[in-house]
Amino acid sequence: MTVIDEDLAGRVLKSALAKGGDFADLFVERRRVYNLRLEEGKVEENTSGWEAGAGVRVIRGEAVAYAYTNDLSEAALEETARAAASAARAGTSAPVDLEKPLCRLPVLDRHPVDVDIEDFPREEKIALLHRADQAAREAGREVIQVVVVLGDARQEITVANSLGEVVSDNRVRVRLVVQAVAARDGEIQTGHESPGILGGYELFQEFPPERAGREAALQALTMLEARPAPTGPMTVVIANGTGGVLFHEACGHGLEADAVYKRASVFAGKLGERVASDLVYAYDDATLTKRWGSFCYDDEGVEASRTPLIEEGILRNFINDRKRAMRDGVAPTGNGRRQSYRFIPIPRMTNTYIQAGTASREDIISDTRLGLYARKLGGGEVNPVTGDFIFAVTEGYMIRGGRLAEPVKGATLIGNGPRVLLDIDAVADDLDFDTGMCGKDGQAVPVCTGQPTLRVRELVVGGIAEVS
Amino acid sequence: MEERRGLLDLAEEWVERGRSLTGPDVDLEIYVQESRGLTVKVYGRQVEGLRYSRSRGVGVRALKEDRLGYSYCTGFHPRDVERAVREAAENARFSAPDEHNLLPGPTDYAQEDLGIYHPETEDMPSEDKVDLALRLEGLTIAKDPRIRRVETAVYADAVSEVALANTLGVSGSYRSSDCHCYVFPIAEEGGESQTGFSFDLGVRPSELDLERVAEEAAERALCLLGSRSMPSKRMTLVLDSFVASEFLGMLAAALSAEAVLKGRSFLAGKLGEEVASPQVTVIDDGLLVGGSATAPFDDEGVPCRRKEVIDRGVLLSYLHNMYTASRSGTVSTGNASRSSFRERPRVGASNLFLQPGKGTREDLIRSVGEGVLVLQVVGAHAGANPVTGEISLGALGLRIRNGEVEQPLRxxxxxxKALDFLRNTVAVGEDLRFLPFEGSLGAPTVVVEGVMVSGRG
Incomplete structure (x- = not known):
């Protein structure tokens, strides 16, 4: 596959740097998407789309100029390059050798697709939605609504840059999202499940749609039994899998080098220092085979890597893009990502997780006298400057006398990222991952969050009831 | 004007040509969108990012025997549009039939000037727009020595044209310009940092009031310095207009007839009922002059209009497109909405706002006596659930005692519950503001009684 030829790319880069600059690149993308949505037991949305576009970027010092177009003709690319160049103001710039020929890096095939999206018939895709829907409805009579969304996409990118490299990466992704709604006596609860893969329809051999449907429904049904969550500070055990979203939001974003540079991170200036309890080992790893957040090359053509973030509680690395690597004088970590050709690449997480420890989940719970067991977390928000965060607990239970007790609803976790890391006092051996779309600066990219079951000594739980 | 006619010509031509590809038993809708924009991001008194965008695309909706298919492509190349037409028709074959899948027929659209386009947005040189963003940052930092820096200052604009045509004879186009600016200053003192925010929006850059944005943003950061938590207590809240607008986003989602029909709205089954206190009147006005969601027709070609959705607490109407209206036995309210040519139209608010009452924010704070002024909420996406109506949000603000703001809170x-918030709304101020994000939502300062505030200490 080649989206653009080297000679044309070379000419475009030359135009981009015509008025100076330290670095320029051209990003060309073709994407085919197919989306199905089932609601009320019917396929109500059946959409396919084709995107083609290119963006030209010029970096000079801290400034980035970017221009994009849907038109891949040479004339349009030249015009786009001139728009990006016009932003470069007079001044010095690093010498860039545009005379040497562009060199194509090997296309890597580390995430083989077993059942390709074009080889899997439309009828069978639709059947997957019905299977998930039926399983959810069979989980209980109180399931009143099920929404199933199936999306597949093939994205082919080529990046050519003024370092003389041309890199291509092909990504096929499939994801199923199930939302179940259950109701009783006017009360409504929801449950979610969302298996996804960097790969093809083999996803459903490992994770049948019935399982996604049933688990989403059981979550909603369980929460119908829930009592209002208590309010106040308490010990919180966060379950494996979706719990990783808390580390992602409350700490991960603070480890992105652009936030660090802007001091919009509580971790700025803390490399080599203790930032977490010594039980904590955390990584960002885009090389994990066929994980939703993986790739072979990032959106700047840097090879994917595994970056230690925290080891034995000590802050090891930040994750960066090319600009921050160049400006900060460090090696690129392969975290330059973008939603599409319409956006500039910025430092982003890929698959981010806390590594498994040695405790067992059962021991952690039996060792907790009174607390909250957060089995599923919903979305959350974080103030990057202070590290303060809030998360919704979408499936939660009380822990009483070392045992899981009644489910509780309406709970939120309120705390501070760095303080939580220091307050982790137990880490289990059951690492699991969940898929998500991470938003930053208006761009959404596929990520995995992961963690084993772990315990935080104290968090504020925002609920509506008194603790009893 | 030449160019505008051009886009509509393309839409009409493809409706014709599309029909010849798919046969007469397929109804087609062609939505053509073209936009140009510039975003300037400033940091540390330098341009951090400039983004020029040029985007065009075509969305095709096909209806065959009550079955709906959709497809889109970028660019206007006839080969790509033809593929999209064929694919939309093919997708329709695999969808479930639903008699309520309907396209609108032709109607006259508003002829008056809606105030949604000004050539200045296109004509102003990029350097002047860059200067706007730099000035905004400079003004903000100059407000107070404790404002050491600005996390980001942004100027952004877009000029777009939309043309829509279908096989039933709908045909229309319009052009609009939007610009906005915002700034996030960081106030620092004694090792503590707090982020502020403010913005302005309009149809032309010279309308933006940078001085006011800088002043408000700085004040919103500074007033939070020295914050701490507070013991849990049931309190009266004064929701600042930015915060009230965010809450309105939750209401907008619940007002969608699509959400109602599908059991995903806490307002389902409540038509004609008192869902809020008499202080609450909510209006959706697709023809609001100068509004950022204003247009002569909605995203499937139904004329936009103004309607009261909640009148003095009584829920009068949901927001409808053709599909939801047919299913509910009513007519479309002109609220078909799509974020771009990539999506088929669904339901969305246009300019949705809480009708202003009397009194400034200060008046309301004085009248409350004891309570919390809420300046920021965090977790609105996760913690304000339009399906269940449950609200659980983190917040920053100021404690109100004796009618004055004092201790900052974090x-x-x-x-x-959202319905309790609506029913316990005891006052609405006069200071209506529209937010530039997530559609066009506007609210004044709002006073809500008896809300559980949790904290530590």
Whole structure:
């Protein structure tokens, strides 16, 4: 596959740097998407789309100029390059050798697709939605609504840059999202499940749609039994899998080098220092085979890597893009990502997780006298400057006398990222991952969050009831 | 004007040509969108990012025997549009039939000037727009020595044209310009940092009031310095207009007839009922002059209009497109909405706002006596659930005592039910503001009684 030829790319880069600059690149993308949505037991949305576009970027010092177009003709690319160049103001710039020929890096095939999206018939895709829907409805009579969304996409990118490299990466992704709604006596609860893969329809051999449907429904049904969550500070055990979203939001974003540079991170200036309890080992790893957040090359053509973030509680690395690597004088970590050709690449997480420890989940719970067991977390928000965060607990239970007790609803976790890391006092051996779309600066990219079951000594739980 | 006619010509031509590809038993809708924009991001008194965008695309909706298919492509190349037409028709074959899948027929659209386009947005040189963003940052930092820096200052604009045509004879186009600016200053003192925010929006850059944005943003950061949590307590809240607008986003989602029909709205089954206090009147006005969601027709070609959705507490109407209206036995309210040519139209608010009452924010704070002024909420996406109506949000604000704001607050949460918030709304101020994000939502300062505020200490 080649989206653009080297000679044309070379000419475009030359135009981009015509008025100076330290670095320029051209990003060309073709994407085919197919989306199905089932609601009320019917396929109500059946959409396919084709995107083609290119963006030209010029970096000079801290400034980035970017221009994009849907038109891949040479004339349009030249015009786009001139728009990006016009932003470069007079001044010095690093010498860039545009005379040497562009060199194509090997296309890597580390995430083989077993059942390709074009080889899997439309009828069978639709059947997957019905299977998930039926399983959810069979989980209980109180399931009143099920929404199933199936999306597949093939994205082919080529990046050519003024370092003389041309890199291509092909990504096929499939994801199923199930939302179940259950109701009783006017009360409504929801449950979610969302298996996804960097790969093809083999996803459903490992994770049948019935399982996604049933688990989403059981979550909603369980929460119908829930009592209002208590309010106040308490010990919180966060379950494996979706719990990783808390580390992602409350700490991960603070480890992105652009936030660090802007001091919009509580971790700025803390490399080599203790930032977490010594039980904590955390990584960002885009090389994990066929994980939703993986790739072979990032959106700047840097090879994917595994970056230690925290080891034995000590802050090891930040994750960066090319600009921050160049400006900060460090090696690129392969975290330059973008939603599409319409956006500039910025430092982003890929698959981010806390590594498994040695405790067992059962021991952690039996060792907790009174607390909250957060089995599923919903979305959350974080103030990057202070590290303060809030998360919704979408499936939660009380822990009483070392045992899981009644489910509780309406709970939120309120705390501070760095303080939580220091307050982790137990880490289990059951690492699991969940898929998500991470938003930053208006761009959404596929990520995995992961963690084993772990315990935080104290968090504020925002609920509506008194603790009893 | 030449160019505008051009886009509509393309839409009409493809409706014709599309029909010849798919046969007469397929109804087609062609939505053509073209936009140009510039975003300037400033940091540390330098341009951090400039983004020029040029985007065009075509969305095709096909209806065959009550079955709906959709497809889109970028660019206007006839080969790509033809593929999209064929694919939309093919997708329709595999969808479930639904008699309520309907395209609108032709109607006359508003002829008056809606105030949604000004050539200045296109004509102003990029350097002047860059200067706007730099000036905004400079003005903000100059407000107070404790404002050491600005996390980001942004100027952004877009000029777009939309043309829509279908096989039933709908045909229309319009052009609009939007610009906005915003700034996030960081106030620092004694090792503590707090982020502020403010913005302005309009149809032309010279309308933006940078001085006011800088002043408000700085004040919103500074007033939070020295914050701490507070013990849990049931309190009266004064929701600042930015915060009230965010809450309105939750209401907008619940007002969608699509959400109602599909059991995903806490307002389902409540038509004609008192869902809020008499202080609450909510209006959706697709023809609001100068509004950022204003247009002569909605995203499937139904004329936009103004309607009261909640009148003095009584829920009068949901927001409808053709599909939801047919299913509910009513007519479309002109609220078909799509974020771009990539999506088929669904339901969305246009300019949705809480009708202003009397009194400034200060008046309302004085009248409340004891309570919390809420300046920021965090977790609105996760913690304000339009399906269940449950609200559980982190918040920052100021404690109100004796009618004055005092101790800044952080690490507190607000929890309750949306209907209780609506029913316990005891006052609405006069200071209506529209937010530039997530559509066009506007609210004044709002006073809500008896909300559970949780914290520590």
């Amino acid at each position: 690490e507190i949460t607000l929890a309750g």
